[in-house]
Amino acid sequence: MSAELAARIAEIALAFAVFWQTLELLILRPAWDREGVWRIQDLLGDYDRLPKIARAELGVLFLPSVFLLVLWVRLAACVAVALFPLNAVLLGWIFLSTCIIAVRWRGTFNGGSDSITAWSALGLFLSAWVKAEPHLMKFGLGLIAVQLTASYFLAGFVKARNRQWWTGEALALFMATPGYDSAPERVRKWVIQPHRARLFSVGVIFFELAFPLAWRSPWVCAALLAVAFVFHLGNFLVFGLNRFVWAWLAAYPALFWIAST
């Protein structure tokens, strides 16, 4: 697989993920509009100490009508990615708009999924920018592959340091934590059986810690990416984390290309 093909597959997957993310934000308009939770009047307090001009520009950018335009242009950019391969302007806009959304939600709207989306968009933007120089494209794809690997390995590392994860207790506790307690009752009952919760938890720790092995060969990489995809589907079933499925999927081609070369 060439770097260009890997980047093309990755950008289509990224556009697919960002399309749904953006649609969700459009559906959630009442929550960020004039009578919503994240209304601009109250967010401006965060920028009190910024230079006056920066504060004024953010104030305009986050006006409901302007922010709505940002979202619609972002949605259009996702569709346009299918028609214009490796276009730096489109990918740059997807990266920039991801950052704008994150800042509007005081850091991130949806935690890790926003971060991996931003890293994928940044890596692909850099790749598209230097696509005439194939060896420089490696840098953009490499950036994504490093972040993808770090996302699993570090997550596994912090779990491995917590005894409750080794016993399976943490999984059951998270499933009972308000906000994460959205699993259907029969799924919850099935997962929190002590022996099963322990098996899943230990399995996740080993999988996440083993993830850097994906760099060794395309076969190991393909196997680990397949497990990772199933892992994210499980997270959707158990915790409702739908954005993580597509956001992480968009980063897989970059790592697979690295492992293949």
Next chain:
Amino acid sequence: MLHQYLQFFRVLLAGWRFFDRVSQAATFFVRSGFSDADWGPWVECLRPARERKIGQLFLNARQNYLFAARSLLDQFADELRAGHVDSTSEHLVKNLAAFEVRGIDPAARRFQFRYCRNSEDVYVSIPLEMAEFRSRGDP
């Protein structure tokens, strides 16, 4: 000042620490009424629907709103614990309560909210006027 600038890059400063801290069960309640004498019952908010549909794999707006609201409450709780509540967090949490009350009782004129951990009150707001949370136009 540094904190304000860091906010612009937080999305790129991911620590990739998922599910590392088992937090205590936090619950958010609101109640609404017309005057001091006729408060309705406390209602727990931000409850997810215990169901999964294949379509939610693509569009799960309600669940992601709940995650964002929980994240806001966690930040508010951290600030309460540190003894310094940021005014923006406080405003946003009040907005959250008003937004939830509007969904439960559109005719409410006053409301109050409670934030609890392990069934103990961490924060109980004073009664607030719904009118203060109506749109005042763009700043």
